[in-house]
Amino acid sequence: MARSSSLLYLDGVSVSFDGFKALNELSLTIAPGEMRAIIGPNGAGKTTMMDVITGKTRPDSGEVFFNGTVDLTGEDEASIAELGIGRKFQKPTVFESHTVWDNLELALKAPRGPFATLFHVISGGEKKRVEYLLDLIRLGSKRHELAANLSHGQKQWLEIGMLLAQDPKLLLVDEPAAGMTDAETAETAELLKDIANDHSVVVVEHDMVFVRSLGVKVTVLHEGSVLAEGSLDHVSADERVVEVYLGR
Amino acid sequence: MMSSFLFRAMDARAGIFLAIMAAVIVLVPAGNLLMPEGSTFHVPNYAVTLMGKYLTYALLALAVDLVWGYCGILSLGHAAFFALGGYAMGMYLMRQIGTRGVYGDPILPDFMVFLNWGELPWYWYGFDMFWFAALMVLLVPGVLAFVFGWFAFRSRVTGVYLSIITQALTYALLLAFFRNDMGFGGNNGLTDFKDILGFDIQADTTRAGLFAASGLALVVCFLICRAITRSKLGKVLVAVRDAESRTRFLGYRVEHYKLFVWTLSAMMAGIAGALYVPQVGIINPGEFAPANSIEVVIWVAVGGRGTLVGAVLGAVLVNFAKTWFTAALPDIWLFALGGLFVVVTLFLPKGIVGTLSQGWTALRQRKVSEDFEAGSDQPPSQAPQSPASPANVSPKKSASTVPADADPQPAE
Numbered sequence: 317m318a319r320s321s322s323l324l325y326l327d328g329v330s331v332s333f334d335g336f337k338a339l340n341e342l343s344l345t346i347a348p349g350e351m352r353a354i355i356g357p358n359g360a361g362k363t364t365m366m367d368v369i370t371g372k373t374r375p376d377s378g379e380v381f382f383n384g385t386v387d388l389t390g391e392d393e394a395s396i397a398e399l400g401i402g403r404k405f406q407k408p409t410v411f412e413s414h415t416v417w418d419n420l421e422l423a424l425k426a427p428r429g430p431f432a433t434l435f436h437v438i439s440g441g442e443k444k445r446v447e448y449l450l451d452l453i454r455l456g457s458k459r460h461e462l463a464a465n466l467s468h469g470q471k472q473w474l475e476i477g478m479l480l481a482q483d484p485k486l487l488l489v490d491e492p493a494a495g496m497t498d499a500e501t502a503e504t505a506e507l508l509k510d511i512a513n514d515h516s517v518v519v520v521e522h523d524m525v526f527v528r529s530l531g532v533k534v535t536v537l538h539e540g541s542v543l544a545e546g547s548l549d550h551v552s553a554d555e556r557v558v559e560v561y562l563g564r
Numbered sequence: 565m566m567s568s569f570l571f572r573a574m575d576a577r578a579g580i581f582l583a584i585m586a587a588v589i590v591l592v593p594a595g596n597l598l599m600p601e602g603s604t605f606h607v608p609n610y611a612v613t614l615m616g617k618y619l620t621y622a623l624l625a626l627a628v629d630l631v632w633g634y635c636g637i638l639s640l641g642h643a644a645f646f647a648l649g650g651y652a653m654g655m656y657l658m659r660q661i662g663t664r665g666v667y668g669d670p671i672l673p674d675f676m677v678f679l680n681w682g683e684l685p686w687y688w689y690g691f692d693m694f695w696f697a698a699l700m701v702l703l704v705p706g707v708l709a710f711v712f713g714w715f716a717f718r719s720r721v722t723g724v725y726l727s728i729i730t731q732a733l734t735y736a737l738l739l740a741f742f743r744n745d746m747g748f749g750g751n752n753g754l755t756d757f758k759d760i761l762g763f764d765i766q767a768d769t770t771r772a773g774l775f776a777a778s779g780l781a782l783v784v785c786f787l788i789c790r791a792i793t794r795s796k797l798g799k800v801l802v803a804v805r806d807a808e809s810r811t812r813f814l815g816y817r818v819e820h821y822k823l824f825v826w827t828l829s830a831m832m833a834g835i836a837g838a839l840y841v842p843q844v845g846i847i848n849p850g851e852f853a854p855a856n857s858i859e860v861v862i863w864v865a866v867g868g869r870g871t872l873v874g875a876v877l878g879a880v881l882v883n884f885a886k887t888w889f890t891a892a893l894p895d896i897w898l899f900a901l902g903g904l905f906v907v908v909t910l911f912l913p914k915g916i917v918g919t920l921s922q923g924w925t926a927l928r929q930r931k932v933s934e935d936f937e938a939g940s941d942q943p944p945s946q947a948p949q950s951p952a953s954p955a956n957v958s959p960k961k962s963a964s965t966v967p968a969d970a971d972p973q974p975a976e
Contacts, residue, residue: 370813397815409810411803418799428815430824436796482814 320384323348323486323516324369329378330540331364338364339375340540346486351512353527353548354520356537357560362520363406365537366488370403371396383485398428402484406491408471412464416455416474419463420446423478445481453477453507469500476507486516493526505529524548573791577921581873582783588615589779593772609768612775614887616843618880619778623785623836625863625879626872627829630789632861633870634798635825636805638723640857641730642833644737645705647851649834651741652704654754654847655688656697657765661758674756675749685747694761701838702831709830710823717819717826722808731854738852753848760842771843778839782876785832789872792825801825802870862905868915877917 319325324346331339339361346352356362367373368380371393380388388396397403411419424442426432450456453473458466463474472492479487492508493501505526511517512532521527527534528548536543536551538560544551551557592615595607624646631637658673667677671684690696712733716726744750763770792798803811804818812818841847860879867878882904889897912919 372809393809393812394815394817397813403813405810405813409807411806411810413802413806414799422796422799422803422811423814428817430797430800430821433797433800434792434795438796478814 319381321348322346322384323350323382324518325379325381325384326365326369327379329365329368329375329380331361331368331373331375337540339368339378342378342537342541344535344542346516346518348485349514349516351508351517351530351532352519353530353532353534354518354537355522355524355527355534356543359539360537361540362537363490364540366403366490366520369396369488370401394428397482397484400483400485401488402479402482402486403488404472404475404479404490404492406494408468408475410463410466410471410474410478413462415460415462416450416466417446417459419474420449420477420481423481425481425483449477449481452480452510469496472496472504473507476504476511480511480515484515486518487511489517489519491521492519493521493523501526502529572794573787577873578787578790581786581876585779585783585786589776589783593776596772597768609771612768612771613843616771616775616778617840618883619775619782620836620840620843621860621863621883622876622879623778623782623839624833624860625867625875626782626785626789627832627836628860629864629867629869629872629875630793630832631825631829632864633872633875634793634805635801635822636808637822637826638727638861639730639826639829640727640854640861641732641734642829642860643854643856644730644734644852645709645830645833646837646840646856647737647741647847647849648705648708649701649837650841650847650851651748651754651837652691652697652700652834653838653841654757655691655700655748656694657757657760657842658754659688659692660760661756664758665756673749673754675744675752676747679744681747688747698838701834705830705834705837706827709827713823713826717822720819731857734852734857735854738849738854741849741852749848751849753846753850754841755846755848757842757845765842765845774839774843778843781835781839785835786872786876788828789832792828793872797821797824859901862901862908864915866904866908866912866915868918871915871917871921874915874917878915881916 319327322345324344326342326344329339329342330337342361342365344365354362354365364373368375369388371388371391375389382388382396382399382401386399388399391399411422414422421438421442424445426436426442447456450459453476455466455470455474455477458470463471466474472495476489476492479489489508492504496504501523508517508519508530519527519530531548533546534548534551535545536554536557538556543560544554544557592607592612595605596609596612599606624642627645628639628642631639661673663670665674665677667674669677672681676684691700716729721729740746741748741753742751748754757765759765760770760774763773793801800811800816800821803814803816804821808818837847837851859882863878863882864875865878866882867876868874882901885900885904886897889900893900908915914922
C-alpha cells in the first residue's frame with residue numbers, strides 16, 4: 317500500500333539493543349479503519365514495535381509515518397498521543413489511587429498543559445462522555461471505587477476505556493486478554509470489535525482462540541521482521557509459521 | 565475560573581485547619597502582648613519565637629509534601645531552597661545594620677570589613693530595599709529549582725537517583741557557602757541583625773508580628789497547595805506519581821508538570837527560610853546540611869504524606885519533641901528521631917493524618933453498609949476517597965467493608 321493512503325506506515329525499521337536486533341527491517345502498513353492482529357513468539361519484537369510507534373524507542377533506521385504524512389520518529393510520547401495514537405500496556409496500567417471516574421476524566425481529550433488543567437472545570441459534555449465510557453466498559457457501578465480495588469480483568473477494561481477517552485485514531489492494544497477468564501476474553505473480543513467499527517486497532521496477542529474470534533488479518537512477526545501475513549487460516553497453514561511459532 | 569479554583573481549596577478538613585490556624589495566629593501574639601506576665605494565659609517571649617520557628621518549618625514541610633506526597637518526587641535537598649530564601653532575607657537584614665555594626669561601615673557588613681574588602685560585591689546590590697529582597701526570596705530558589713528541574717526532569721531522572729542529586733545539590737551549596745570568598749560571611753554566616761522594615765528585631769511586638777506573618781504565609785501557601793492538589797492538575801500529579809509512563813502515553817508532558825510543582829515548592833521553601841531567619845537571628849551554611857533536608861522528609865512521613873495537613877502537623881510535633889528532648893535528654897534525641905522514623909514506616913505507613921482519615925473512612929463505610937443490610941433502600945455509596953490518598957492502597961480494606969456489590973465481573 318502506498319504511504320499516502322495508509323494510517324500507519326513502517327518501512328525498513330531496525331532497532332538494536334547492545335547488538336541484539338529487536339527489529340530487523342520491519343515493514344508494516346495499517347489502512348485507515350483496519351483492525352490487525354499481530355502474533356509472534358517471545359522476542360519477536362512486538363512490544364519494541366509498539367515502543368517505536370509510540371515514541372518510547374527511536375529506530376536506528378527506517379521510516380515511521382502516521383496518517384501518511386506525519387513522521388513519528390521525531391516526536392515524543394506526549395505529542396504522539398496528542399496526534400491520536402493510544403496505547404494499552406501489556407500489564408494493565410491504571411492510576412491506582414484515583415477512582416474509576418477520575419481515571420477516565422484524566423484520559424479525556426482536553427488541553428494537556430499544566431495551566432490548562434490547573435483551572436479546568438469539568439463540562440457537561442465531558443461528564444456525558446465519561447458516563448458513556450463507564451457504560452461501555454461495564455464499570456458504571458464502580459465509578460467511585462479506587463482503581464486499585466478492581467479485579468485484573470476490570471483494570472484491563474478500564475485501561476481500554478481510558479484509551480477510548482483519548483479519542484485516538486489508532487489504538488495499539490498489547491495482550492488485552494492476558495490473565496482473563498474465558499468469559500472475559502470473549503467479552504473483550506466483542507468490545508474490541510465494537511471499537512474497531514470507528515477506530516483503527518492493532519492488537520498484539522498470544523491467545524489463538526482470541527485472535528480467531530477477532531476474525532481479522534494477522535501479521536506474524538519473527539526475529540524482528542514480518543514472517544507472514546493474511547488470514548489466520550492462511551498464516552497457520554504456512555510451514556515457516558508452524559515451525560517458529562506454533563512449534564509443531 | 566479563578567473563584568472556582570479557590571473554592572476548590574475549601575472543605576471540612578481545610579476548614580478545621582484554617583480555624584485552628586486563625587486561633588493560633590490571634591491568640592499567641594495576644595497572649596504574649598496583652599496578658600500580664602504571671603497570668604496563666606501569658607505566652608512567654610521565647611515561646612512565641614519557638615512557635616514561629618515551628619510554623620516556618622511547617623511551611624517547609626508543606627512544600628516537601630507537595631512534591632513528594634503528590635508527585636512522588638522525593639527531594640532530599642529542600643533545605644537548600646529554605647536556606648537560600650533565608651540568605652536573601654539575611655542580606656536585607658545585614659544591609660539594615662548600617663553604621664551600627666562593630667566596624668561602623670555605612671555600606672559594608674562587618675565580615676567584609678574584616679576581610680578587607682574594598683567595596684560591596686555586585687550581588688549585594690539592591691538588598692538594602694525590602695521589596696528587592698522579598699523578590700529574591702522567591703526568585704533565587706525558584707530559578708535554581710527551575711534550572712535544576714529542567715535538566716533533571718527532561719533527562720527523566722527519577723526515584724532514588726533524583727533524591728541523590730538533590731542531596732548533592734544541597735551539599736555543594738553547603739561547601740560553597742562555607743567559603744569566605746563567596747561573600748556570604750563564610751562559616752559564621754549572617755547575624756547580628758538590628759531592624760526589619762524599621763522595627764527593632766528584638767522587640768516583643770516585632771516578634772509577635774513575625775509569628776503572625778509566618779502563620780499567614782503558612783495559611784496562604786496551604787490554600788494554594790490545596791487548590792492545586794484538588795484541581796485536575798493535582799490529579800495529573802498523582803497520576804504521575806502512580807504511573808508515570810501511563811500519564812505520558814495519555815499525552816501529558818510529565819516534565820512540565822514536575823517542573824511546575826517543583827519550582828513552586830522551592831519558592832514556598834524560600835518563603836519559609838525568609839521568615840525563619842529574622843526569628844532565629846542567624847543564617848549560616850549549616851542550614852544547607854544534607855541531614856536537615858532528610859529531617860524534613862521525616863516530618864512529612866510522620867504527619868502523613870499526600871495530606872498537606874499532615875505535613876504541618878508532623879513538622880510541629882517532631883520539632884516540639886526535638887525541643888523537649890534536646891533540653892531533657894540531649895543524648896537520646898537522634899536515636900528517638902531514628903526510632904520514630906522506623907516506627908512510622910513500619911506501623912503507620914500513611915502517617916498520622918493518613919491513618920486517621922483512612923480509619924474514619926472505613927468506619928463510615930461500615931456503618932453505611934450495615935444500614936444497607938438492615939434493609940435501607942439506599943445502596944452503600946462509597947465515601948469520597950481523597951484522590952491523593954497514598955499510593956499503597958490496600959485492596960483488602962474496601963473489599964471487606966463493602967459487602968454489597970462485591971463480585972460484578974465485566975463479563976456477564
